Amino acid sequence: MARVTKSKTKQAPVLLWFRRDLRLTDQDAVAAAAESGAPVIPVFILDDSDRKPQRAIGGAARWWLHHSLESLAGSLDKLGSPLILRRGDAVETILALVQETGAEAIHTGFMPDPGDRATDKAIAEALERQDCRLHRHRTALLHDPHKIKTQTGNPFRVFTPFSKAFEAQVHVRPPAPAPKHLIPSTQTKSDKLADWELLPTIPWDKGMAEEWTPGEAGAGVRLADFVADAVNDYEKGRDIPGDAGTSRLSPHLHWGEISPWQVWEVVGEAKGHGGVATYRRELIWREFAAHLLWHFPQITDQPLRPEFAEFPWREDHAGETAWQRGQTGIPIVDAGMRELWALGWMHNRVRMIVASLLVKHLLIPWKDGENWFWDTLVDADLAANCVNWQWVAGCGADAAPFFRIFNPVLQGKKFDPSGRYVRDWVPELAKLPDAYIHEPWTAPEAVLRAAGVRLGVTYPMPVVDLAAGRARALAALKQATGRGS
Ligand SMILES: Cc1cc2nc3c(=O)[nH]c(=O)nc-3n(C[C@H](O)[C@H](O)[C@H](O)COP(=O)(O)OP(=O)(O)OC[C@H]3O[C@@H](n4cnc5c(N)ncnc54)[C@H](O)[C@@H]3O)c2cc1C
Known part of the structure; x- marks a missing residue:
């Protein structure tokens, strides 16, 4: 594609490249583009290429992104500069846009993710011999x-x-404050948001x-x-x-x-x-x-503490599926996993409890949990997700020691004493008295019957015996590190 020749009378535009900074207020890339006095081309790129170490966004986050872009596009329209959407490898797409528009600068946010850093490096290198500069601002x-x-x-x-x-x-x-006006540029081709198909085809997004x-x-x-x-x-x-x-x-x-x-x-x-x-x-x-x-960009896949590299994780397809579906038979865990599925979000306390059950009582790799959260959270964030999963698994920085194993029943009793949270998300247990809401398997048969609960039929038996799971986790820790506590 031929590069647009910059004429002396017509000022070259600047690209305003939005990433995870989809706002106009207190957004330094937006402010810099506005202050440049040049025509502004706001752009968002959906990079779902498989270029490493880029990570494609998960399902719930795609739902969020669709609506967020709709909102941003509306605000930009009011400022006079429509949002341009492009899909593809971010490096290739930005370079193509520079060629196409004759942009003299790119203003964008600075992101800590390894994929974004690799992208920026490749763009800056490719622009070295061109009259266009990449300016990264702290926006996130x-x-x-x-x-x-x-x-x-x-x-x-x-x-x-x-x-x-x-x-x-x-x-x-x-x-x-947000700028009051952006100087529009000449028309630049844009994808249609609907064509990106970010919204689910099976409508699981009602709760969200x-x-x-x-x-x-x-x-x-x-x-x-x-x-x-x-x-x-x-x-x-x-x-x-x-x-x-x-x-x-x-x-x-x-x-x-x-x-x-x-x-x-x-x-x-x-x-x-x-x-x-x-x-x-x-x-x-x-x-x-x-x-x-x-x-430590390796923390997206590798434990920060090397002694956890050979940890004896188990493969447990049934246990993992029960966990994902909120069918573990442990009420606080099931409530959290169902909240996650319905809202794309889960309370922090419960994130810690469900993560602990997965990596400790079930001994399933933290990466499996991290991947599931990545796909189901609307706030799925590479840094927060990996750091917190490693924190729970005891293999990260400043982590909770692995031997400190949450008892989900005690956690439930302490942080959901009336069982309100469990009743909201696990309605089949709603009629159980408070005393049994966090451990229905201890309830006398008559109590279960009166509450309409048939364990193993209307609600599962626990997927793991908590005492045995705890002992197995400590044995695994000893095997991996020589320390059982
Ligand atoms: C296993 C696990 C995975 C997690 N994955 C994510 C994730 O992918 N994305 C994410 O944003 N948070 C993650 N968290 C952190 C935390 O659970 C959420 O940030 C919090 O629940 C969001 O709810 P809130 O906005 O109401 O939080 P608030 O309590 O209102 O906190 C305010 C803000 O502080 C930040 N924050 C709070 N706690 C943490 C934390 N532990 N680590 C980093 N930032 C924090 C968040 O941006 C949050 O919005 C995870 C926690 C665990 C235990």
Whole structure:
């Protein structure tokens, strides 16, 4: 394709390449494109090529992306610059767009994922001998993941010192407003969003559609609701899955529909300030995950702790399928897995419980769990998902030790004492008294009968004996590392 010749009278456009930063407010790539004074071509590329180490997005995330792009396209239309959609290998697509449009600059977000970094490197190299530059702006994180270092200049592996260094080095900056106008460029060909077929053909997305409003406006409403209702009780409320005690901003943050600075700032304005520091700590966990992925990109597939490389995982197809379908016979686990399937989201406490059951009691590889979450979460995030799975499996940075094995029954009793969460998601147990809701197999036959529960018929028997599963996990740990505790 012939490169468009830049005429002296007509200013060359800039490409505004959106990635996981699908917003206009407090978005530095958007601001830089607007401030360039050049015509702006906003573009989003769906890269589902199999170029390594790129990872194609999962099913639930595709649903989110469709709606988020619809929302972004509407906002860009109002600014006068329509969103251009292209599908294909991101490197080839960007280079083709530069040729096609004569763009003199590309403004985009800086992403910590290995696939994005490889893409950027390839683009920057290909542009070396051209009059076009790639400008990466910090659009997804509070801080650049590689800039926080230990005193010896190394990456952090433990959260608390990372968070102290973070708070010492990173200074709050007020969020920037969205531009009022973008100079439109001449027409550039775009795919139609519907042709990308991001939405499921079998309609499993009803629960997601009821729960979420993807896009910048939906993110703003979610944040405002959280600040008005829940942030003051966050310290306690964040551990109770039956309450709306957390912000549920994770998919909005993952897709960059709201900037972490906006969230950081706005929660600070909450009346009472109760849970603000604890909440901001969670935002710093998000940064820590990005920091780890930046420095240890192998964590997407390999355990960070080498002693776990030869761990004696089991293959257990039946156990894994029961886990995926929310049919393990362990109520809190089934509730979580069904919430995940219905909403594309699961409460953090329950994510830890279900992950622990999979990797410890069932001894199924953490990668299998990570892959399932990747496909089913609307907030599936390479850094957060891999770091947290490795955290639960005891094989990552600052991980919970493997020998500390959650008992899902005790976790259920502690964090869902009235069984509200279980009753919501596992309605076949709804009539059981509180005393048995987390361990129906201990209920006397008459109690089960009165609640309409027939174990093994209306609700499964546990897929694993919890005491035996625990002992087997500890034996596996001893085999792998020589340590049983
Ligand atoms: C096995 C497992 C897998 C996970 N996979 C993901 C994932 O793919 N994507 C994801 O965003 N989170 C993941 N998490 C972290 C956490 O569960 C979710 O971020 C949280 O449940 C989202 O709900 P919320 O927005 O209401 O959180 P809030 O409690 O309101 O927290 C605010 C924000 O802080 C960030 N955050 C909170 N906890 C963590 C954490 N442990 N690690 C990193 N960031 C955090 C999120 O962006 C979240 O939106 C995972 C946790 C576990 C145990």
